[in-house]
Amino acid sequence: MRHILTAIVLLGLIAIIVFGIELTGTRLMVRIATNLCIMLVLVLGLQVFMGNSGILSFAHIGFMGVGAYVSAMLTIPLQMRSMALPDLYPIVAHIEISPYLGILLGGGIAAAVAAALSYPLMRLSDAAAVITSFAFLVVLHTIMLHWSAVTNGPRTLFGLPNITTLPLAAGFAAIAVITALIFKESRIGVLLRASRDDEIAAGAMGANIPYLRWLAFILSALLAGIGGALWGHYVTSFSPKAFYLKETFVVLGMLVIGGPNTVTGAVAGTILVTLAFEGLRATEGFLNSIQLFSKPVIGLTEIILAMAMIVMLSLRPGGFIATREIGDTVMRWFKFRDKTQ
Amino acid sequence: MESAGTLDVPALFLFRCRLKNVTKAISPEALQAHDVSVVFSGLRALDHVSLYVNPGEILGLIGPNGSGKTTLINALTGQVHLAGGRVVAGTEDLTGCPPRVIARSGIARSFQIVRLFNAMTVAENVETAALAQGENRRQAKERAQGLLAEYSLSGQAGEIAGNLNYGDKRRVEIARALAARPRYLLLDEPAAGMNESESGDLLKLLAALPQKHDLGLLIIDHDMSLIMRLCHRVHVLSSGRTIASGEVEAVRNDPAVIEAYLGSSPEELS
Numbered sequence: 128m129r130h131i132l133t134a135i136v137l138l139g140l141i142a143i144i145v146f147g148i149e150l151t152g153t154r155l156m157v158r159i160a161t162n163l164c165i166m167l168v169l170v171l172g173l174q175v176f177m178g179n180s181g182i183l184s185f186a187h188i189g190f191m192g193v194g195a196y197v198s199a200m201l202t203i204p205l206q207m208r209s210m211a212l213p214d215l216y217p218i219v220a221h222i223e224i225s226p227y228l229g230i231l232l233g234g235g236i237a238a239a240v241a242a243a244l245s246y247p248l249m250r251l252s253d254a255a256a257v258i259t260s261f262a263f264l265v266v267l268h269t270i271m272l273h274w275s276a277v278t279n280g281p282r283t284l285f286g287l288p289n290i291t292t293l294p295l296a297a298g299f300a301a302i303a304v305i306t307a308l309i310f311k312e313s314r315i316g317v318l319l320r321a322s323r324d325d326e327i328a329a330g331a332m333g334a335n336i337p338y339l340r341w342l343a344f345i346l347s348a349l350l351a352g353i354g355g356a357l358w359g360h361y362v363t364s365f366s367p368k369a370f371y372l373k374e375t376f377v378v379l380g381m382l383v384i385g386g387p388n389t390v391t392g393a394v395a396g397t398i399l400v401t402l403a404f405e406g407l408r409a410t411e412g413f414l415n416s417i418q419l420f421s422k423p424v425i426g427l428t429e430i431i432l433a434m435a436m437i438v439m440l441s442l443r444p445g446g447f448i449a450t451r452e453i454g455d456t457v458m459r460w461f462k463f464r465d466k467t468q
Numbered sequence: 469m470e471s472a473g474t475l476d477v478p479a480l481f482l483f484r485c486r487l488k489n490v491t492k493a494i495s496p497e498a499l500q501a502h503d504v505s506v507v508f509s510g511l512r513a514l515d516h517v518s519l520y521v522n523p524g525e526i527l528g529l530i531g532p533n534g535s536g537k538t539t540l541i542n543a544l545t546g547q548v549h550l551a552g553g554r555v556v557a558g559t560e561d562l563t564g565c566p567p568r569v570i571a572r573s574g575i576a577r578s579f580q581i582v583r584l585f586n587a588m589t590v591a592e593n594v595e596t597a598a599l600a601q602g603e604n605r606r607q608a609k610e611r612a613q614g615l616l617a618e619y620s621l622s623g624q625a626g627e628i629a630g631n632l633n634y635g636d637k638r639r640v641e642i643a644r645a646l647a648a649r650p651r652y653l654l655l656d657e658p659a660a661g662m663n664e665s666e667s668g669d670l671l672k673l674l675a676a677l678p679q680k681h682d683l684g685l686l687i688i689d690h691d692m693s694l695i696m697r698l699c700h701r702v703h704v705l706s707s708g709r710t711i712a713s714g715e716v717e718a719v720r721n722d723p724a725v726i727e728a729y730l731g732s733s734p735e736e737l738s
Binding site for chain 2: 312313314317318320321323324325327328329330331332333334335336388445449450451455459
């Protein structure tokens with residue numbers, strides 16, 4: 128019951144944003160909302176692994192890149208393909224699939240890569256797990272930089288069909304919310320959260336912790352891949368540097384500020400940080416246009432996000448919404464009110 | 469599924485008879501440590517210790533600080549590497565198995581320092597143990613509700629476990645261990661940090677456990693009066709070695725035990 132309420136509240140929030148902007152919004156507003164929905168898919172993907180296992184993963188954005196490049200390789204129209212990817216392997220060079228299928232396949236391949244490579248890492252905990260996940264990101268990034276046949280190397284890859292509209296992105300965001308909630312409350316999710324809170328006690332109870340983490344990591348990579356492909360079909364051209372530290376930092380910032388342990392926190396963090404970003408970007412533009420300072424103001428967004436993370440981690444380490452989902456909080460509030468009356 | 473809680477009268481009668489007969493001999497289903505040794509960087513924490521717990525029996529494991537009691541529980545549950553010896557439950561040889569395999573063969577434990585899942589609710593904490601045994605969420609939920617009612621924790625089911633008081637945390641830990649439907653339950657100082665009335669309540673609760681949940685109980689505690697009143701047999705360790713083992717009365721008057729608790733007179737042990 129309380130889980131259904133959580134889903135209703137979160138999906139309602141997304142629906143209000145999307146319909147409100149579809150009906151009244153300017154092109155700028157539509158752009159911001161579409162970006163928000165894509166970020167929701169990515170942040171919820173990270174929440175699936177990080178929130179339930181308690182292990183910070185830097186590799187997430189790498190899987191976003193895998194999804195984007197897989198979909199690009201298969202969906203760039205054939206007449207542009209030989210220009211965009213001249214060295215593409217003959218097996219796939221003449222296949223053009225629907226971009227919608229490409230998005231799903233992007234997620235699928237990202238999940239398959241995660242499944243094949245990540246199991247040994249899942250045996251690690253704490254700092255060792257974090258550092259190896261960072262190494263994983265570096266490896267994926269290096270491959271994207273140098274596998275010219277598939278990624279066009281460090282150069283920009285262009286020509287993806289532009290199919291990501293606000294309703295499509297919002298649809299995937301809704302699916303991501305539901306997936307994250309179901310996973311969190313599933314048998315695997317509960318056991319994984321137990322291992323997050325106390326690894327020794329969970330192991331002593333019979334939980335196969337590396338296996339549970341592995342499953343979560345695969346699901347997390349699936350969402351990251353879908354998010355990456357969605358993003359690819361939105362911007363239509365990108366290079367490997369789009370899937371590296373800056374993006375990692377933004378997604379991580381959204382999740383940490385919102386509260387990694389709850390789906391509500393992930394959604395709230397994404398919305399808050401997106402709003403803050405757009406506000407700061409506008410402020411930056413305004414400051415530069417009135418030439419308050421002799422030199423242009425740049426990097427305001429990054430500095431404020433970094434400071435927000437520091438403040439949040441020192442004052443509320445669990446993030447904005449640390450333990451209870453919104454549905455749970457609402458139900459408890461009603462029960463409390465009934466008791467006191 | 470519901471085999472544990474629903475013994476019919478003849479079965480219960482047989483069970484009682486069996487209990488009387490087996491307290492002196494090793495049952496074929498017993499949980500046993502054979503000649504177990506554990507070495508920590510050259511230090512022998514356990515030196516050829518053998519012990520058994522029969523089904524339906526309460527065994528007290530006592531000894532001075534640092535005598536290896538917790539290490540023995542860790543050895544039985546696979547948390548430390550054995551330098552020698554074997555761990556056997558019934559016909560199953562569990563030597564060298566990882567903790568999760570031992571847990572799934574029906575051996576549950578509690579920890580000396582309470583180890584709850586602090587960011588999860590009390591109900592989720594208890595459910596976890598049933599889930600880890602392969603039950604689905606619905607079964608685990610029912611199991612948890614029953615146990616929480618049994619331990620008068622139903623009111624706190626929705627609370628975050630980390631916010632409970634100490635006595636409640638201890639009870640949640642026991643309820644959680646029972647949710648796994650263990651054949652053997654190993655409790656590491658369940659009464660630590662409890663006041664007189666709390667440990668009195670705990671004593672009643674523990675005494676009823678073997679019959680109610682059809683299990684063998686091994687219990688470590690420093691509260692001698694609790695151990696002496698509760699246990700069918702007592703096993704005494706000192707510096708990693710067994711110094712006495714047997715019926716409560718016999719062990720209490722054993723000179724080696726009295727010496728190990730130097731400064732304790734026999735009266736203090738009663």
